[in-house]
Amino acid sequence: MIKLKTTLAAIAMAVFATTASAQTVLKVGSTPTSVPFAFIDVKSNSPQGMMIDVIEAVSKEVGFKIEFQPMPFSALIPAxxxxxxxxxxxxxxxxxxxxxxxxxxxxxxxxxDGLVVPATDKTQYGNVADLKGKIVGAQIGTRYIEYLKAQSGAAEVKSYEALPDVLREVANGRIGAGIGDFPIFAYNLSQGQFPQLRLVRDYKSGLNGGINLAVKKDNAELLTKINASLTAMKQDGRLKAILEKWNL
Known part of the structure; x- marks a missing residue:
């Protein structure tokens, strides 16, 4: 009997080990500088942020391991x-x-979208059309580039690899204004970074929308599992807790 129990235990452990080792590993693309959504923490050299927490929670529920692949925003969809x-x-x-x-x-x-200008610029910008004649900047690969070209009447629209680059260019006086994700601008300025800048609070966003996880076209099985997990996270409060953690 003892020998039988020992044999059964060994089989169970072998099955568990095989299942664990066979768990699917999915490569997740994320940006290295989009605080507080997805960024590389310089102290731990690891991915951090709200969307990182979300995909990690999804992976635990759906049952896959994650291998993070940091890359510029413009490289995400091609990858x-x-x-x-x-x-x-x-x-x-x-x-x-x-x-x-x-x-x-x-x-x-x-x-x-949010608008940043030099702190010395006291103009009350109400919408994107008020940027007429200015040199403005936005992140390459985002909707903001074409939006500025079509709606702002700006003298020139410059594109940059990352949002911190846009903030630096405005702070250094190389461009007159920057358009980008409001929460990212707000987070950077709230941390005491770029004191030379002002986030225009009266500016009315012209590009409102949700942010989402994305999968390869026609990967319906994975997408269904991700959506089911997100629904559960919204219902049981896990998503709310993640948002509160990042002051969103």
Whole structure:
């Protein structure tokens, strides 16, 4: 009897080990500088942020391991469509153009664009049209570039690799204003960074929308599991707790 129990225990452990080792590993693309959504913590050299916490919670519930692949925002969709990554976890919006080439989850969080100008600029900017004649900047690969070109009447629209680059350019006086994700601008300025800048509170966002997880086109099985997990997280309060952790 003892020998039988020992044999059964050994078999159970072997099955468990095989299952654990066979757990699917999915590559998740994220941005290194989009605080508080997805960024690399310089102290731990590890991915951090709201969307990182979300995809980690999803992975535990769905049952896959994560291998993070930090990359510039503009490289995320090409990496997903080419198969270099399996999921995007970043501050990315499900625009109609992007939805033609990748599939998006339900909304994780919603917000609009923000405007930063030099602190010495006391102009009351109400909307993007008030930037007429200025040199303005935004992050490459985002909707803001075409939005500025079409709606602002700006003298020139410059593109930058990351939002901190936009903030630095405004702070250094190389451009007159920057458009980008309101929560990222607000978080950076609230941390005491870029005291030379002002976040225009009266500015009315022209590009409002949700941010989402993204998967390769037609990966319906994975998308269904992700959406089911997000729904559960919204219902049981886990998503709310993550948002509160990052002051969102």
């Amino acid at each position: 997903l469509t080419s198969g270099k990554i399996d999921i995007i976890a970043a501050a990315i919006t499900a625009s109609p153009e992007r939805a033609k080439v990748v599939d998006f989850s339900q909304d994780v969080y919603s917000y609009g």
